[in-house]
Amino acid sequence: MEPFFKPPLHKQRHQFVVDFIKKYKTKKVMDLGCGECLLLKRLKFHKEIEHLVGVDIDGAKVKKKMHSLGPLSTDYLQPGFEQLCVELFQGSVTEPDARLRGFDLAVSVELIEHLLLPDVELFSEVLFGDMAPVHVIITTPNSEFNPLLPGLSGFRHPDHKFEWTRVQFQSWAQVVCEDFGYRVEFTGVGLDPGGRHDEFGFCSQIAVFHRLRGGFNVWPGETIQGETSYTLLHRINYPSLKDNNVLRRVLLSEVLFWAEELKRRWTERESEDTEESKEEDWNEHTGACGEERPPEEEWKSVAADDESDLWRLNGIAQSRNCASQRGCVPVPLDLLWASSPRVAALCKSPANLRLFLMNEPTVKLSQDGCALLLRTDEDEEREADLDRGGAAVEPNQRVSAKLPENWED
Structure with a gap:
């Protein structure tokens, strides 16, 4: 039946929900009669949603698809500040x-016609x-359209208890609005190719449906007063930078990556520069250790516009006695912050x-x-030698060893 429509009818219904969201x-969306979770799988990618819930009477069907x-x-690798909790x-x-x-928002896609009228x-209610x-978005078959569907006799599905005409559906919706304080708009998907x-x-x-008066405001994890008749099958919280543990993990990873990258670049530049040029740069900009540091905006502009100046400023920072230590390469935090947009975004x-x-505690x-x-x-390298059972060797230490006389045993 669905190839009669392009795109297929179920995709048109789901797209209607996506456009509404x-x-x-x-932010909080539930799918009543979620079945195999097709709509939920699509909605989980939308950043507007923070709490996504699916309900179905067939728990076995839900369990087959819930891990998707x-x-x-x-x-996990690149979490954002968005939060998402999924419950089934x-x-x-x-x-x-x-x-x-x-x-x-509550969505009921092709569900109501599976219920007995009582x-x-x-x-x-x-x-x-x-x-x-x-x-509330409710979709249901329009029985007036059935004669146009090829090969159809009777209801569209053997489990349907009824299929309403447009007048019947609208009459039911108007009663709901009067009883519970909503207003309603009518539309649909799936047009007759014949026009x-x-x-x-x-x-x-x-x-x-749009509610006319105030209602509840409840968030996941809050204490709920009232009847709880459903069985929770599955719940997962997506990683979010609003979680302090996730934020620390991501930020530390970014900091260490960029620090190693800056160390590598600086080491390459250091091998090309002379100590005299470094001293000239130092005298030109500060005159003494720790007297003056480039402001944040200068680090930003240097990092973005002139890499050679960036490394000149890094050389100034390395010249400070207060920031140097034998066996270590100091990476200035100003430079690190200005070089990594993600670190800057996370730290401000x-x-x-x-x-x-x-x-x-893992950094120094x-x-x-x-x-x-x-x-x-x-x-x-010296520590790696020690881990392999060798002896540590100073960089300038000369080592002599007697080579074996015969290399071809």
Whole structure:
């Protein structure tokens, strides 16, 4: 039946929901009758959403697909400031559960027609009376369109208990609005390729409800007062930089990466420069150790515009006795902050970067706290020799050893 439409009808319904979320910036969204979680899998990529919930009476069906809603590897490697909590429940939409109160949007895609008519009344009370979301999207088949669908006789699905005409659907929606304080708009997806829209309407008719009065405001983890009839099948919190542990891990990784990169560049430049040129730069800019430091804006402009000047300033920083230590390369925090846009975004200022590193036991700062100390390549090589059972050798120490007389045993 669906190849009758391009794109397929189910994708048009899901796209309608996505467009609504983008327009209204809804943060808390629940999918009633989520089934195999197809809509949820699509919604998890939208940054507007902070809490995503799926409910279905068939728990086995949900369990088969629930792990597809987990974070991707990139979500762990490059987390953002966005937060996302995904929860999946087994339960009936005819029974209330206080944990589903206070949502911005409830979606019911092709669900209502699977309920017995007495259960439709219970569904209305639970959804609009107890849960009371700000917005509700309900889609259901339009029976007036059925004669246009090739090969169809009877209902569109063997489990359908009814299929409403446009008048029947709109009459039910108007009663809901009067009983629970909503207003409604009607639309749909799936147009007749023959252009007879006025006669047959949409293949799937859609009612969009907007609440007229205030409601609940409940967030994940808060204490809920009221009945909880659903079974929680799965819950996962996506990594977020709003989590201090995640923020520290990401920031430390970025700092160490850029510090090593700056050390490598500086080491290459140092081999090309003479001690006299370094001393000239030092005298020109400061005249004495620690007297003057380039302001943050200068570090920024230098890092962005002139790499040779950047390394000249780094040479000045290395000349400070307060920032030097045998066996270490000092990487100025100002330079580190200005060189890495991500570090700058996470820390906001070099002062914040310094405060973060002062409380980080895995790194070492200079005595004045102005530079991150990294071990020299020679020092790392000596330690590697010791780990392999060899002896540490100073860089200038001459070693002589008697070579074997015969290399071809």
